[in-house]
Amino acid sequence: MPMNPFTQGCWPTSTKNNSISGSGPGTVPQPSLLGALSFPSPVIASLEAQTSLTSFRFTSFNPTILNLTFLRQSDLRPYFRVWTDHRPAKEGSTVVNDEDKKPTIIVEWAPEDGGGPIVEVRDVVSKRRTGEWLILSEDKSYRTMRALGKTFIWTPQGENLCLYAPGLCTPELFARVSRTEDSVYLDLTAEAVRMGLLPVCVAATLLLQCGRKID
Incomplete structure (x- = not known):
């Protein structure tokens, strides 16, 4: 059975860093990304061909991606601070604060109802299960995401993870996630x-x- 390429924080490269994926002793070994969403060829003009791009960086992992600083790459301006509360006997919650120290994103890893993790993005995504927001396809090759009244798809493309708007002859590319050590x-x-x-x-x-189970 195909493995879920998105819940383990994995990446199809040989340069894996446990601090990025949130893995550690006792963590299930991370598989390679499997499959990709098929688009017409050429799929789309590459991000490098876009006339205007804004690059951001998740950095200063402490020790994982769930505790860090989120910067705009051009001027190293901090946009968000990410921190995770590890309460005793619980997985706690992750909060992403903006420049005014107001919570923008909240993830409850162990909600009181005993169900899966819950995510909320202020003014954009109301509280819902992470697996119901990032819906894994039956073949486990991509995830569907609903936001701002639109449907998007996250899918691996080469060594990157890309966000597209589906339903077009040439799907529109909105974002790319990549990584270094x-x-x-x-x-x-x-x-x-x-x-x-x-x-x-x-x-x-x-x-x-993050390397945590989100379904």
């Missing part, structure tokens, strides 16, 4: 920034790269 990068097109997709993409990236 010590950082995770999020690149957004001008249209994605204009639409207000930044906090949505930050939340999705954290969930897809």
Whole structure:
């Protein structure tokens, strides 16, 4: 049976860093990404061909992606602070605060009802199960995400994870997630920034790269 490429924080490269994926002793070994959503060829003009891109970086892992600083790459301006509360006997919660120290994203890893994790993105995504927001396809090759009244798809493309709007002859690319040894990068097109997709993409990236079960 195909393995879920998104719940383990895995990446199809040989440069894996446990601090990024949130893995550690006792963590299930991370599989390679399996499958990809098939689009017409050429799929889409590459992100590098976009005339306007804004790049951000998840950095200063302490020790994982669930405790870090989120910067705009051009001027290293901090946009968000990510911290996770590890309460005794519980998995706690992850909070992403904006520049004014107001919570923008909240993930409850162990809600009181005993169900799966719950995510909320202020003014964009109301409280819901992470698995119901990032819906895994039957063949486990991509996830469907609903935000801002639109449907998007997260799917691996080569060594990157890309966000598309489906239903077009040439699907529109909105974002790309990539990584190095010590950082995770999020690149957004001008249209994605204009639409207000930044906090949505930050939340999705954290969930897809944290190494925790989200379904």
